[in-house]
Amino acid sequence: MGGRAVTQVLSVASEVAPVIKTGGLADVAGALPAALAPFGVTMRTLMPGYPQAMRMLEDAQPVAQFQDCFGGHADLLAGKAGGLDLLVLDAPHLFERGGGPYLADAGTDWPDNPERFAALSWVASEIANGAIEGWQPDIVHCHDWQAGLAPYYIARSPAADRVKTIITVHNIAFQGLAPAWKMGALKIAPVDFTPDGMEYWGQISALKAGLVFADWLTTVSPTYAAELMTAEFGMGLEGVMRARRDSFTGILNGIDEQVWSPATDPAITPYKAARGKASNKAALRKEFGLRQADGPLCVVVSRLTEQKGLDLLIEALPTLLDRGGQLALLGSGDKGLEAAFQRAAGPDVGVRIGYDEALSHRMMAGGDAILVPSRFEPCGLTQLYGLRYGAIPLVALTGGLADTVVAANPASMAHQVATGIQFHPVTAAALADALNRLCDLYADPDRWTKMQRNAMSQPVGWDQSAARYAELYESLLAAR
Numbered sequence: 001m002g003g004r005a006v007t008q009v010l011s012v013a014s015e016v017a018p019v020i021k022t023g024g025l026a027d028v029a030g031a032l033p034a035a036l037a038p039f040g041v042t043m044r045t046l047m048p049g050y051p052q053a054m055r056m057l058e059d060a061q062p063v064a065q066f067q068d069c070f071g072g073h074a075d076l077l078a079g080k081a082g083g084l085d086l087l088v089l090d091a092p093h094l095f096e097r098g099g100g101p102y103l104a105d106a107g108t109d110w111p112d113n114p115e116r117f118a119a120l121s122w123v124a125s126e127i128a129n130g131a132i133e134g135w136q137p138d139i140v141h142c143h144d145w146q147a148g149l150a151p152y153y154i155a156r157s158p159a160a161d162r163v164k165t166i167i168t169v170h171n172i173a174f175q176g177l178a179p180a181w182k183m184g185a186l187k188i189a190p191v192d193f194t195p196d197g198m199e200y201w202g203q204i205s206a207l208k209a210g211l212v213f214a215d216w217l218t219t220v221s222p223t224y225a226a227e228l229m230t231a232e233f234g235m236g237l238e239g240v241m242r243a244r245r246d247s248f249t250g251i252l253n254g255i256d257e258q259v260w261s262p263a264t265d266p267a268i269t270p271y272k273a274a275r276g277k278a279s280n281k282a283a284l285r286k287e288f289g290l291r292q293a294d295g296p297l298c299v300v301v302s303r304l305t306e307q308k309g310l311d312l313l314i315e316a317l318p319t320l321l322d323r324g325g326q327l328a329l330l331g332s333g334d335k336g337l338e339a340a341f342q343r344a345a346g347p348d349v350g351v352r353i354g355y356d357e358a359l360s361h362r363m364m365a366g367g368d369a370i371l372v373p374s375r376f377e378p379c380g381l382t383q384l385y386g387l388r389y390g391a392i393p394l395v396a397l398t399g400g401l402a403d404t405v406v407a408a409n410p411a412s413m414a415h416q417v418a419t420g421i422q423f424h425p426v427t428a429a430a431l432a433d434a435l436n437r438l439c440d441l442y443a444d445p446d447r448w449t450k451m452q453r454n455a456m457s458q459p460v461g462w463d464q465s466a467a468r469y470a471e472l473y474e475s476l477l478a479a480r
C-alpha cells in the first residue's frame with residue numbers, strides 16, 4: 001500500500017464466524033480481518049479454544065504457553081480456520097466442555113465465566129507484551145465484555161506505552177459482572193476497584209474496565225453511540241460513556257457481500273432483480289406450510305430476547321393478518337416468546353424455533369419484508385441482509401436501525417432513496433400502524449418495486465466502515 005507500514009492488530013473476541021456464532025458479534029469479528037486487509041491492516045484474531053475452534057483449526061502451531069492460566073495449563077495455538085488467521089487459547093480447564101460459549105446446556109451462565117474471559121483478556125495482554133516470538137500488535141481491538149479486561153491488563157503492563165487499545169461495544173446489556181471477592185483470582189489490583197475504575201455497584205464489571213482503560217471506545221452505529229450516553233440506553237454506564245465522549249465514536253457494521261449476495265447465494269434460487277424473488281417466496285411459503293395470500297410475506301430472523309421487541313409483534317400480529325399479510329419467523333431464546341409464537345402458528349404464520357443459517361438466507365430471498373421491532377439495536381445485521389435481498393426492512397427508529405434504513409415518505413420516495421419503514425415509539429400500537437403502512441405500500445406495485453430497487457442498491461458492505469476503523473488505528477498510532 002504505497003509504502004505505508006502495515007499496521008498489526010490483535011482482535012480479541014469470544015465468538016468468531018464461521019467458527020462459532022451466537023449472534024452478530026461473531027459476524028463482525030469474522031468479517032473485520034478481510035475488510036481491513038486492503039487498508040494495510042494485518043489482523044489476527046484471539047479466541048477461546050472451544051471444541052468447535054479446536055476441531056476447525058488447521059496447521060496449528062504452538063506459539064506460547066502459560067503454566068498457570070487461571071487455574072490450569074494453557075497453550076496458545078496459531079492456525080487458520082475459515083480463512084481467518086487465528087490465535088486460539090487452548091485451555092481445556094476453561095473451554096473444553098459441551099454447551100454453548102457462555103451457557104451450559106441448562107441455559108444458565110457457566111459459573112466460571114469471569115475467569116474464562118479474564119484468561120482470554122490476560123493472554124491478549126501477554127501477547128501485547130511479547131509472548132509470541134516475532135510478532136507483536138500495535139493495536140489490540142477488543143470486543144464486548146469478554147475482552148473488557150484486556151485494556152486494563154495492558155494499561156497496567158509495560159506494553160502500555162507502545163500498544164493502543166480499543167473496545168467496541170456490540171451490546172451493553174451484557175456487562176461481565178463478577179463478585180468483588182474474585183478480584184485476586186482475576187488479577188485485579190484493589191486500587192483499580194473503585195467507581196472511577198471497574199467497580200459497578202459493588203461488583204467487578206469487565207465491560208466497565210474496558211470502557212475506562214481503553215484508549216478509544218467505539219460502538220457499531222453513530223445513533224447508538226449517542227444513545228449510550230443517555231440513561232434510557234446506557235444501562236447504568238451512561239456516565240462512563242459521557243466521561244469518555246472525546247474518545248468514543250460510532251462506526252456502522254457492514255455485511256459480508258460475498259456471503260450475502262442474492263446473485264450467487266447457493267442457499268436460494270439466485271436473482272439479480274427483485275422480480276426474481278417470486279420463486280423464492282413460493283418455496284418459502286411451502287417450507288413454512290403457508291397458504292397463498294394477497295398481503296406481504298414478512299420474515300423475522302432473531303434471537304428471541306427482550307431487546308428484539310418481538311413481544312410487540314405478537315400483539316400487533318392481528319393487524320398484519322387482517323390485511324392479508326403473513327409471517328415466517330426463525331429464532332430461539334426466551335421460552336415464553338418461543339411458546340407465544342408457536343401458539344400463533346397457523347396457515348398465515350409459520351414458526352421455526354432453532355438456529356439455521358441456510359434457512360435465514362432463504363427467508364431473506366423469499367420474504368417481502370423483514371421486521372426488526374427492537375427496543376434497542378446497536379447496529380443490527382438482518383435489516384442489512386434484507387436491504388441486499390430486496391426484503392423491505394420495517395424497523396424501530398433506534399440505534400443502527402435509524403442509521404441504515406431510509407424511511408419511506410413523499411420526499412424520500414420522490415428522490416428514490418426510500419428503502420424501508422420506521423416506527424416510533426417502540427410500542428405495539430406504533431408497530432401495528434407501521435404494519436398497516438407496509439401493507440399500503442405493498443398494495444401499490446409501482447411504489448413497492450421502486451423501494452425494492454432502492455433497497456437493493458443501498459451500500460451495505462464493509463468498504464466505508466473498514467476505512468473508518470483503519471483511520472482510527474492510524475490516528476491512535478500517530479498519537480503514540
Ligand SMILES: Nc1ncnc2c1ncn2[C@@H]1O[C@H](COP(=O)(O)OP(=O)(O)O[C@H]2O[C@H](CO)[C@@H](O)[C@H](O)[C@H]2O)[C@@H](O)[C@H]1O
Pocket residue numbers: 022023024025027028170171220253301302303330331332354355356357360377378379380381382400
Ligand atoms: N435463529 C437463527 N438462525 C440463523 N441465524 C440467526 C438466528 N438468530 C439470529 N441469527 C443471525 O445472528 C445475527 C444476529 O445479528 P444482529 O446484529 O441482528 O443481532 P445481535 O443482537 O446478535 O448482535 C449484536 O451485535 C451486532 C454486531 O455488532 C449488532 O449488529 C447488534 O445490534 C447487536 O445487538 C445475524 O447474522 C442473524 O442472521
